[in-house]
Amino acid sequence: MPASQRVLVEIYRKMALIKHNDDRFISMIKAGRLTMPYYSARGQECIPAAISVLLTDRDYITTIYRGVHDMLAKGVPPKLLWAELAGRATGTCKGKGGPMHITHPESGCMVTTGIVGASMPIACGLGLAAQVRGEDRVVIANFGDGASNIGAFHESLNLAAVWKLPVIFVCQNNLFAEHTTLANGTAVQDISVRAAGYGIPGVTVDGNDPRAVYDAAQEAIRRARAGDGPSLLEAKTFRFNGHVFGDAGEYIPKDQYAAAVANDPYPRFRDALIAEDVATSAELDEIDALIETEINEAVTFAMDSPFPELSELGIDIYAPVGQA
Amino acid sequence: MPASQRVLVEIYRKMALIKHNDDRFISMIKAGRLTMPYYSARGQECIPAAISVLLTDRDYITTIYRGVHDMLAKGVPPKLLWAELAGRATGTCKGKGGPMHITHPESGCMVTTGIVGASMPIACGLGLAAQVRGEDRVVIANFGDGASNIGAFHESLNLAAVWKLPVIFVCQNNLFAEHTTLANGTAVQDISVRAAGYGIPGVTVDGNDPRAVYDAAQEAIRRARAGDGPSLLEAKTFRFNGHVFGDAGEYIPKDQYAAAVANDPYPRFRDALIAEDVATSAELDEIDALIETEINEAVTFAMDSPFPELSELGIDIYAPVGQA
Amino acid sequence: MSQTLVKPPAKINTVQAINLAIADAMEADENVIVFGEDVADLEGGGIVKVTQGLSTRFGGNRVRSTPISEMGFVGAAVGASLVGLRPVVEVMLMNFTAVCMDQITNHAAKLRFMSGGQTHVPLVIRTMTGAGFGTGGQHSDFLEAWFCHTPGIKVVAPSNPADAYGLMRAAIADEDPVIFIEHLPTYWVAGPAPAPGHFVPLGKAAIVQEGRDVTLIGYSRSVHDIRAAAVNLEKSGISCEVIDLRTISPLDMPTILASVAKTGRAVVVHEAVRSFGAGAEISARLHEQLWTKLKAPVQRVASKDCPVPFSKPLETGFLYSVDDIEIAVRTTLANA
Amino acid sequence: MSQTLVKPPAKINTVQAINLAIADAMEADENVIVFGEDVADLEGGGIVKVTQGLSTRFGGNRVRSTPISEMGFVGAAVGASLVGLRPVVEVMLMNFTAVCMDQITNHAAKLRFMSGGQTHVPLVIRTMTGAGFGTGGQHSDFLEAWFCHTPGIKVVAPSNPADAYGLMRAAIADEDPVIFIEHLPTYWVAGPAPAPGHFVPLGKAAIVQEGRDVTLIGYSRSVHDIRAAAVNLEKSGISCEVIDLRTISPLDMPTILASVAKTGRAVVVHEAVRSFGAGAEISARLHEQLWTKLKAPVQRVASKDCPVPFSKPLETGFLYSVDDIEIAVRTTLANA
Numbered sequence A, B: 001m002p003a004s005q006r007v008l009v010e011i012y013r014k015m016a017l018i019k020h021n022d023d024r025f026i027s028m029i030k031a032g033r034l035t036m037p038y039y040s041a042r043g044q045e046c047i048p049a050a051i052s053v054l055l056t057d058r059d060y061i062t063t064i065y066r067g068v069h070d071m072l073a074k075g076v077p078p079k080l081l082w083a084e085l086a087g088r089a090t091g092t093c094k095g096k097g098g099p100m101h102i103t104h105p106e107s108g109c110m111v112t113t114g115i116v117g118a119s120m121p122i123a124c125g126l127g128l129a130a131q132v133r134g135e136d137r138v139v140i141a142n143f144g145d146g147a148s149n150i151g152a153f154h155e156s157l158n159l160a161a162v163w164k165l166p167v168i169f170v171c172q173n174n175l176f177a178e179h180t181t182l183a184n185g186t187a188v189q190d191i192s193v194r195a196a197g198y199g200i201p202g203v204t205v206d207g208n209d210p211r212a213v214y215d216a217a218q219e220a221i222r223r224a225r226a227g228d229g230p231s232l233l234e235a236k237t238f239r240f241n242g243h244v245f246g247d248a249g250e251y252i253p254k255d256q257y258a259a260a261v262a263n264d265p266y267p268r269f270r271d272a273l274i275a276e277d278v279a280t281s282a283e284l285d286e287i288d289a290l291i292e293t294e295i296n297e298a299v300t301f302a303m304d305s306p307f308p309e310l311s312e313l314g315i316d317i318y319a320p321v322g323q324a
Numbered sequence C, D: 001m002s003q004t005l006v007k008p009p010a011k012i013n014t015v016q017a018i019n020l021a022i023a024d025a026m027e028a029d030e031n032v033i034v035f036g037e038d039v040a041d042l043e044g045g046g047i048v049k050v051t052q053g054l055s056t057r058f059g060g061n062r063v064r065s066t067p068i069s070e071m072g073f074v075g076a077a078v079g080a081s082l083v084g085l086r087p088v089v090e091v092m093l094m095n096f097t098a099v100c101m102d103q104i105t106n107h108a109a110k111l112r113f114m115s116g117g118q119t120h121v122p123l124v125i126r127t128m129t130g131a132g133f134g135t136g137g138q139h140s141d142f143l144e145a146w147f148c149h150t151p152g153i154k155v156v157a158p159s160n161p162a163d164a165y166g167l168m169r170a171a172i173a174d175e176d177p178v179i180f181i182e183h184l185p186t187y188w189v190a191g192p193a194p195a196p197g198h199f200v201p202l203g204k205a206a207i208v209q210e211g212r213d214v215t216l217i218g219y220s221r222s223v224h225d226i227r228a229a230a231v232n233l234e235k236s237g238i239s240c241e242v243i244d245l246r247t248i249s250p251l252d253m254p255t256i257l258a259s260v261a262k263t264g265r266a267v268v269v270h271e272a273v274r275s276f277g278a279g280a281e282i283s284a285r286l287h288e289q290l291w292t293k294l295k296a297p298v299q300r301v302a303s304k305d306c307p308v309p310f311s312k313p314l315e316t317g318f319l320y321s322v323d324d325i326e327i328a329v330r331t332t333l334a335n336a
């Protein structure tokens, strides 16, 4: 079933939230008001936006250091994210996790890892739990193209296939792993061809095209919910802000960068919605305005929040005595 | 180029050596004269026999705990192997390695590992060394079907493909990983299909047919020597003596076992050589007799050899002082 | 098989004790699931048969054999535990923890802290080890020190069947990840059966034998050896207090300190290689905390600082001996 | 870039020193090769630019960026070293050793022994770590204790540019595997440049400063802090001897013992978490070997026993402070 107009607008809203939020993070870092290693996902917003509209609160995601877009799309409240990235006691993880380790179970964000590939086995376990308990939940396991070369990828896809786990492996292929091009690190051009090695469906889509991502995700999620097991969904995209904040991107060929920017998913989708009469410019502006307000509130909330107490160093290592 | 008659007889000789040697190990273990965990490769002798005739002394192999067949085929002297498995100071590794850790650089056996999958990355490094130095050497990386599910397999094949390393990954698919069937641990029936995930050739052959193994290995070795990179060669086979000595094999379906034994590569090849007039029964008996003598000598050598001195515990941990 | 275990006999071995503990925990809590290589009955119920009968009794949904993918299935156990299952996974041999170290140390151990307490990892990783069976350099190492040095994970190593039962029950009930170290060579040594439902709290050492002159501290295999040494030393009139740590991390310092404060002397014994082993931490803490009470420096008895050799005489020489323990005790006593 | 390093200036930083050491070693021995993620110039010469210029100068055959496959490429380094190459590989951050632990501990460290000395592994694994940059729980751990507890591998951690140069040269020349720990937060601290071809032997500690009252022992970052503490304590008339271990395993016991025999007091300081850390081994050995000479128990100063937290105040609180060192010194002096 193709995405309805309502769904398309919701995808837009999520993309806009991700984009505007990213802009604001960067301006705050540049202003010296936030200090942290920041892995911007600007350019990749379409992928989680288009997938997450197919999910419920019961469904899980796992993601990576470059995961703020995944979290916002899945529903982590911006103010909790801001507070976490500002290292405040009011953050998702009381400031103890930081940008690479956001967890927010209420919205289904179960784990964010800084170790390439490591959230894929964990995603299998989330899917396993749903399967063991007979619950209707799927897991979206987000990872990068570079991660498809690490052992955990392979073990996870095989395990998920053998056990028919309800996991959708989403490779956000932004063509770079840190400074290494796809070709220099990965023996195949399309990660999706690896699916055949596990006897599962593998498909590559334009990760900047919400409809393409939506359609492919819909089929993969359908399979997973039907008990038919995992799929590998590769979404080709680009990251506009390099690997980590401060990355000057000398290693990115200029024409490749220019072409990617010309294909920026946010204006592209916005323009398409207007051109196709799905929404008017004014309607989208209104969405953007609400988002600006939400982000403003998040920034204020975070900056006004206290830092965690030093006693936190002794807490959350083990369960409190008596509870275990 | 198909195998010449001379080569076919040499393959027979290696197969016979492996088979008779295995028989003797087992009778010595049963007699209580050898104590060690023994992973018999009986049933898989055709694979290294048919591959090793395509190799020179300069070429390397890596293998696994189930690797005595690979070592004998590559030329490790039986008496050194026997002494090692008997824990004697005269063994390949002075008795310090044991059955799972045979090394014998003179014959190109560079590493034997007890950790599933771990010798594959090491094989890449051996190939890398040849490549860096511009030497004409190939590496045969032996492993099992179960090992194709571990991360090291994936990382190795991708790395070898990206760097075009002269490595032939030989999956000796004996349909079991310890007690787990192929189907219960591996998402695909033919491991060779995984080659596509690395953009390299992958082929499955009857591992009990020396000509099939020889032909496929010849092509893979040619590619490697030509600088065209790695291949994945899967040889379907069976292990007749279970996972480790003492394994009663209750988990192996009786009919599957019977069918495998009916397809025993040793008598099958022997009969074929005679039927096709490649060799007479008497000629093959003569080969067998020489092998018996060699094994007898090996057993005597091993059993007459001293155990290592306790001082060996302090040796070979680091280079002797002054040498480093 | 597990049927025969429902009513435990007066004596059982550690294989049976752990089997029984897992079975009882699975019976009591449907969140307990089991997986690992070959653990289901179709695959023989574990290569040492510790999990025999479980898949038949509790079904293939809860008890599964896995591919050879320790990173994959230990990670899956982490994931399942994040949402409330209580996986008991088998990493067949302790050396294989090296292929899934990242899931154990960077994830299982840290997720409670990094999530600010929102999630936690009630996971038991069973693993066996121990030299003596000629399995050589990659199948016999005691690596508990790696995990003891990793805050967030608990490290348990029983020395007898009843404790194995009680510690396994406690480990499964624990809200945090536990490495549960089983000693292969003593798996089949019989001992008194535990009472049904017996729990041994994590983090509590046992005074196995009271004594006056010196405190002998061990865990896993070494408890057998320090007990043997204590019996021998008794004949020379040396009275040993014997402590079985049971949990190596976190250490039960109150019990250790009380004992050594009393005896003034301590010998720590473990099968792991000596240097940078768990014994060093115990020694360091004793000196730090009992400086004025110690009559002699704490002695450590451990395996030689080399890989585990294959050849029988070398393997035996690699391991400490009961003699070594006795010598260490006499050395501490020779001190002022 | 490396061109400008050929004639070293009077002061250089550790990034430059290691770059220079590798370049000089590559120049001297064509068996030296370099690989790791992003280490070639096309990829920026390493994320911290430690390997910048090497691929341009020595070619893509000898200097290669790898896929994200630590198991794969560390294993490949083991394999290449078995036949005489001398790989210098980068495992970007020390926590990532957890994904290739098997190649390091079960293979690199053991192959000399398990092969009965037929093969060996002249391999350097460079890795960086250290808290202070807000990278959180999975990017800042000091894990040297894991490797120190693994016979067959050497563990090196320089504290200054000249030592970094000399230790790197020695590590590359060494016939056995070396874990070379670089401290990210002090990478850019300048220090005196090494003389060309300067080698610092592995296994030899340096007496950085002589003193009478107490021996302060550290490595990597902690050397900066014990020096700072020594300066402060000097003002109270406390004279500290400062030892920079440089190699953590094997320990240079003669140097350590001679110093502590003289001062009678010792404080060991490291950034790794306290429990079951390398400091425990040093403490245990000092008590064992200098029982009659010690005037006070050896003190340990280390990071808190928890994962590295993200939030700045917590990260600072996780780390020990120079104050903590001074308090430990005063504590040892307060003792009889």
Ligand SMILES: Cc1ncc(C[n+]2csc(CCOP(=O)(O)OP(=O)(O)O)c2C)c(N)n1
Pocket (backbone or CB within 6 Å): A066, A114, A115, A116, A143, A144, A145, A146, A147, A148, A174, A176, A177, A178, A243, D037, D068, D070, D092, D096, D099
């Ligand atoms: C095991 C491991 N190795 C290396 C790194 C360092 N590292 C962090 S991100 C990254 C690149 C990952 O690329 P990709 O998977 O394509 O994801 P992207 O960053 O492009 O989203 C690397 C190598 C790491 N975090 N973990």
Ligand SMILES: Cc1ncc(C[n+]2csc(CCOP(=O)(O)OP(=O)(O)O)c2C)c(N)n1
Pocket (backbone or CB within 6 Å): B066, B114, B115, B116, B143, B144, B145, B146, B147, B148, B174, B176, B177, B178, B243, C037, C068, C070, C092, C096, C099
């Ligand atoms: C990392 C690791 N996990 C588990 C084991 C235990 N183990 C030893 S052999 C084996 C089965 C391997 O099967 P396969 O790769 O098919 O080789 P085969 O034994 O059939 O020749 C297993 C699981 C191991 N040695 N290493």
Ligand SMILES: [Mg+2]
Pocket (backbone or CB within 6 Å): A144, A145, A146, A172, A173, A174, A175, A176, A177, A178
């Ligand atoms: Mg990428």
Ligand SMILES: [Mg+2]
Pocket (backbone or CB within 6 Å): B144, B145, B146, B172, B173, B174, B175, B176, B177, B178
């Ligand atoms: Mg097999």
